Amino acid sequence: HSPRPPRSVRFDEDESRAETAGYSPVEIGDEGTSTTVGYSTQFEIGEEGTSTTLDDSRHTGKKTDAPYESLRRTKSVMLKFFPKMEPVPLDAFVALTILSLIPSIAYLALFTAMGVGSTTFYFLSTNYKQYASDIAYSLAIVLFLLYISDSSEWSSKCGSITRNISYTIFTLGIVLLVFFVSSDYPYGPVCVYAVFIPLWLILNKMVLLPKLDVRIFIGWLSGPFLLTAFFVMISWVTWVFLDVENRWTDITRLHAAEESACVPNFEDLDHCRATPDSDDVCFTVDINEDKILYDEGCAESCTQVYDDCLNSFILWVGPMLVAATLFFLSFMCTFMRAESENGVATFGKIWLFLLFIMWVSASLAGAGRGVTPALAALTLAGFVGTTVFFAVSFSREDRKAKRKIVWSKVTADYGGWLDVFRGLVVLTCTPVILVYFAFSVVNQAVRKMRLPFSMPISDSPGPNGIIESEDFVTKKTRKHIDVFKSWDRVKVSTNAIYWGLAFMTLQVIVSQFTLLLLSWLIDTTANYSLMVTTSILFGVGLVLFLLPPVPGVPIYLTMGIVIPAIARDTFGWTLSIAYCTAVSIVLKLFACALQQKAIGQTLSNSVSVRQLVGINTKIIKAMRVILEEKGMSIAKVTILVGGPDWPTSVLCGILRLDLLPILFGTLPVVFLIFPTVLTGTFTYMASLQIDGSPEFGWAGVAATLAATLTAGVQAGSMVIAAYYLDQTASQRGQEIDKIPIDEEVRVSEARAEAMNEKYAEITQWPVVPPWAKGLLYSSVALMVTSFYMVNLFQAECFTEYELTDTIEEDLDGDWTNLVLPLGRVALLLFAIALTLFFVFKKWATHKAAMLLDQMEQLTDEDIAHNTSSMHVSP
Numbered sequence: 001h002s003p004r005p006p007r008s009v010r011f012d013e014d015e016s017r018a019e020t021a022g023y024s025p026v027e028i029g030d031e032g033t034s035t036t037v038g039y040s041t042q043f044e045i046g047e048e049g050t051s052t053t054l055d056d057s058r059h060t061g062k063k064t065d066a067p068y069e070s071l072r073r074t075k076s077v078m079l080k081f082f083p084k085m086e087p088v089p090l091d092a093f094v095a096l097t098i099l100s101l102i103p104s105i106a107y108l109a110l111f112t113a114m115g116v117g118s119t120t121f122y123f124l125s126t127n128y129k130q131y132a133s134d135i136a137y138s139l140a141i142v143l144f145l146l147y148i149s150d151s152s153e154w155s156s157k158c159g160s161i162t163r164n165i166s167y168t169i170f171t172l173g174i175v176l177l178v179f180f181v182s183s184d185y186p187y188g189p190v191c192v193y194a195v196f197i198p199l200w201l202i203l204n205k206m207v208l209l210p211k212l213d214v215r216i217f218i219g220w221l222s223g224p225f226l227l228t229a230f231f232v233m234i235s236w237v238t239w240v241f242l243d244v245e246n247r248w249t250d251i252t253r254l255h256a257a258e259e260s261a262c263v264p265n266f267e268d269l270d271h272c273r274a275t276p277d278s279d280d281v282c283f284t285v286d287i288n289e290d291k292i293l294y295d296e297g298c299a300e301s302c303t304q305v306y307d308d309c310l311n312s313f314i315l316w317v318g319p320m321l322v323a324a325t326l327f328f329l330s331f332m333c334t335f336m337r338a339e340s341e342n343g344v345a346t347f348g349k350i351w352l353f354l355l356f357i358m359w360v361s362a363s364l365a366g367a368g369r370g371v372t373p374a375l376a377a378l379t380l381a382g383f384v385g386t387t388v389f390f391a392v393s394f395s396r397e398d399r400k401a402k403r404k405i406v407w408s409k410v411t412a413d414y415g416g417w418l419d420v421f422r423g424l425v426v427l428t429c430t431p432v433i434l435v436y437f438a439f440s441v442v443n444q445a446v447r448k449m450r451l452p453f454s455m456p457i458s459d460s461p462g463p464n465g466i467i468e469s470e471d472f473v474t475k476k477t478r479k480h481i482d483v484f485k486s487w488d489r490v491k492v493s494t495n496a497i498y499w500g501l502a503f504m505t506l507q508v509i510v511s512q513f514t515l516l517l518l519s520w521l522i523d524t525t526a527n528y529s530l531m532v533t534t535s536i537l538f539g540v541g542l543v544l545f546l547l548p549p550v551p552g553v554p555i556y557l558t559m560g561i562v563i564p565a566i567a568r569d570t571f572g573w574t575l576s577i578a579y580c581t582a583v584s585i586v587l588k589l590f591a592c593a594l595q596q597k598a599i600g601q602t603l604s605n606s607v608s609v610r611q612l613v614g615i616n617t618k619i620i621k622a623m624r625v626i627l628e629e630k631g632m633s634i635a636k637v638t639i640l641v642g643g644p645d646w647p648t649s650v651l652c653g654i655l656r657l658d659l660l661p662i663l664f665g666t667l668p669v670v671f672l673i674f675p676t677v678l679t680g681t682f683t684y685m686a687s688l689q690i691d692g693s694p695e696f697g698w699a700g701v702a703a704t705l706a707a708t709l710t711a712g713v714q715a716g717s718m719v720i721a722a723y724y725l726d727q728t729a730s731q732r733g734q735e736i737d738k739i740p741i742d743e744e745v746r747v748s749e750a751r752a753e754a755m756n757e758k759y760a761e762i763t764q765w766p767v768v769p770p771w772a773k774g775l776l777y778s779s780v781a782l783m784v785t786s787f788y789m790v791n792l793f794q795a796e797c798f799t800e801y802e803l804t805d806t807i808e809e810d811l812d813g814d815w816t817n818l819v820l821p822l823g824r825v826a827l828l829l830f831a832i833a834l835t836l837f838f839v840f841k842k843w844a845t846h847k848a849a850m851l852l853d854q855m856e857q858l859t860d861e862d863i864a865h866n867t868s869s870m871h872v873s874p
Helices: 015-020 066-079 090-111 117-148 157-180 188-208 214-220 222-242 250-259 300-306 311-335 343-363 371-393 396-448 475-486 489-527 530-545 553-605 607-612 618-627 634-642 645-654 659-687 699-731 733-738 743-762 770-792 821-870
Strands: 024-028 035-045 052-059 283-286 291-294
Touching: 090 117, 090 188, 090 214, 090 222, 090 311, 117 157, 117 250, 117 311, 117 396, 157 188, 188 214, 188 311, 214 222, 214 311, 222 311, 250 283, 250 291, 250 300, 250 311, 291 300, 396 475, 396 489, 396 770, 489 530, 489 553, 489 770, 489 821, 530 553, 553 607, 553 645, 553 659, 607 743, 618 634, 618 645, 618 699, 618 733, 634 659, 634 699, 659 699, 699 733, 743 821, 770 821
Parallel strands: none
Antiparallel strands: 024 035, 035 052, 283 291
């Protein structure tokens, strides 16, 4: 093709005139989301399908500059949060969208407040809940029998039919169990939905498109899933705002709890019974009049009997869970396309992103008990649905063929982190592993009986020299044991203890006791003037900011509750929120200045501190390159806003960066502070009542949405910051390499590396003394025990406590009542585990230091000997 001659296009010409002049639009972005940035003439050389496009681009506006490039790159990052659509025939797209809508509408009608969800829960609870335990025991027995009889290895026709029938019965039993206990675990049905919708669509594919490759078909589902998700979300939002009764208020919460047969919790609220011997509550919810009618002597606090009821919230937020599940599955469909080779890795990153959102939401748990269970249910549902897609996308032969390739890639990319992940597995899965080990022992005993349905065993020695028929565990379990023995058991156990320490610190010590401190502060300042309260909150918040593990979100949340509550009579709600936001921004900037100058810059002369932050590492140098840039780029802002509060500011001080540009770059933190303040204010407003009715019925919904927005902003800024750090490290290598090496740190790192080598040498499992092995294993066992006690029995370990609670009323005036007896046992086991690990660590470090000193002494003697032998007398 011959090109048209270039023609000039004026800046003020519109698109039609530019295209008429022979220019075609130049676009950036993915298909369907592109943005026109200019016009160009193009021609192609070569045959169709193999041609080369020559481009003579001309911008319609100003030339591209750095801010524009930053905006373009940011857009590219944000597009990664939306699934890429696979081209689908229109009739197939419409059909798949309708098929996706069928189970979605059925779920909305049966299990959410948009339909008859309350009636469904009530019906299942009153008629079938009593059968749940029988079904659970029966399923456990069936699973045990199927496992010990080696049902997965039945290859005969009769065996295959029996196995398939057994698996079907077991699956149906699981579904029935989930429905029967839905009044206690209301997020169960959404998990069934997440499993059913992939199976439903795969079944329709087998009937309608039997010859189409499964992975291509799953790729087609991305668009229909996304469209269905938007349809469900828009329907829910419209339903919420159509009627006051559809909004999340105390009235609707209590009404849904009663309608769905929630069992009231009268513990510590025995006076809230209708009669001394009754299980009925002493109040009535009038949904039509939007009031709570209290019997004589019934306190307004009696509504707390339904605080533990998740049914009402899950019923109300159910459509959002459905939409989020569909959005998640839409992503998964893009990863399952036949040409997608990085699907597993991409899913892993998104899964870690979801886990991070859950962690952020944990800091918001003090705002109410609704957000965290909803996010947990969402994550669980997405994971279950993803498992189904993986199962149907890869055949058993494909999985075996690719297992070694995938594992080699994982080892190459993340080999240095494998022991860290193994430590996490030890902490979280040890009880499951012990159960599996016990099942294996029983399974091997059945195999030794050589029954017709059991797997045959060999009487010859295996590669490891063990005769299978004489072993007490199965061949597969023996391989797992051999793999475990090949691990660096000291390193894995150490990482398991560190994981336990991190969890207990963040989720128990910081979360529970920081919440207690902040609630005490709220109660104490309730009768003070605005200026006094602001000064106290500013001082306490500053102290908390200077503590490394404390995040900023609870501090902003507390200010959002306390300050508007006092200032509303003077300024009104709007100005009170604005004032609170301004104070929070000033507090954040002042804390950043102190962290940078008083802590970071002061400690910058310390070699150990510079070594601790990794000043010679590529990632820290990349951060330095970004932070030292003039002006305020998106990369710089996301690092300052999205990074952890304390470490980021202290690192700026260690790097001796200018203070004012850093503070200026931190200003966009207002986009995190403002929704957090709103969350606190709306939470307080939702607690206000007039004559037993909520003063602001919409505040509960607003608090939930603001809390979700806060978590999204925090997580999004972290993800974008990580992206820019990775891009800088890979694309600006020359600038990074020009940063001089810190020689003092390098020398210290060299000695630390030698120390680590000696530590690794003396902690090889065969040379570790038995008493030291006992210390380490005992520490791990106690850490796992305390972890499970706190995780599974949190209600029995800690008193339910929120930011709006008070020590006087909710803890009987004694703050130590926050920790229940079981919680004190868990904390004691945690302390003993750390003590035992400290003793082991002290022994190993001392031993390694002795060996290193001996090696250095021998080296010095060799040098002295060689110098002496080379000396020549005059």
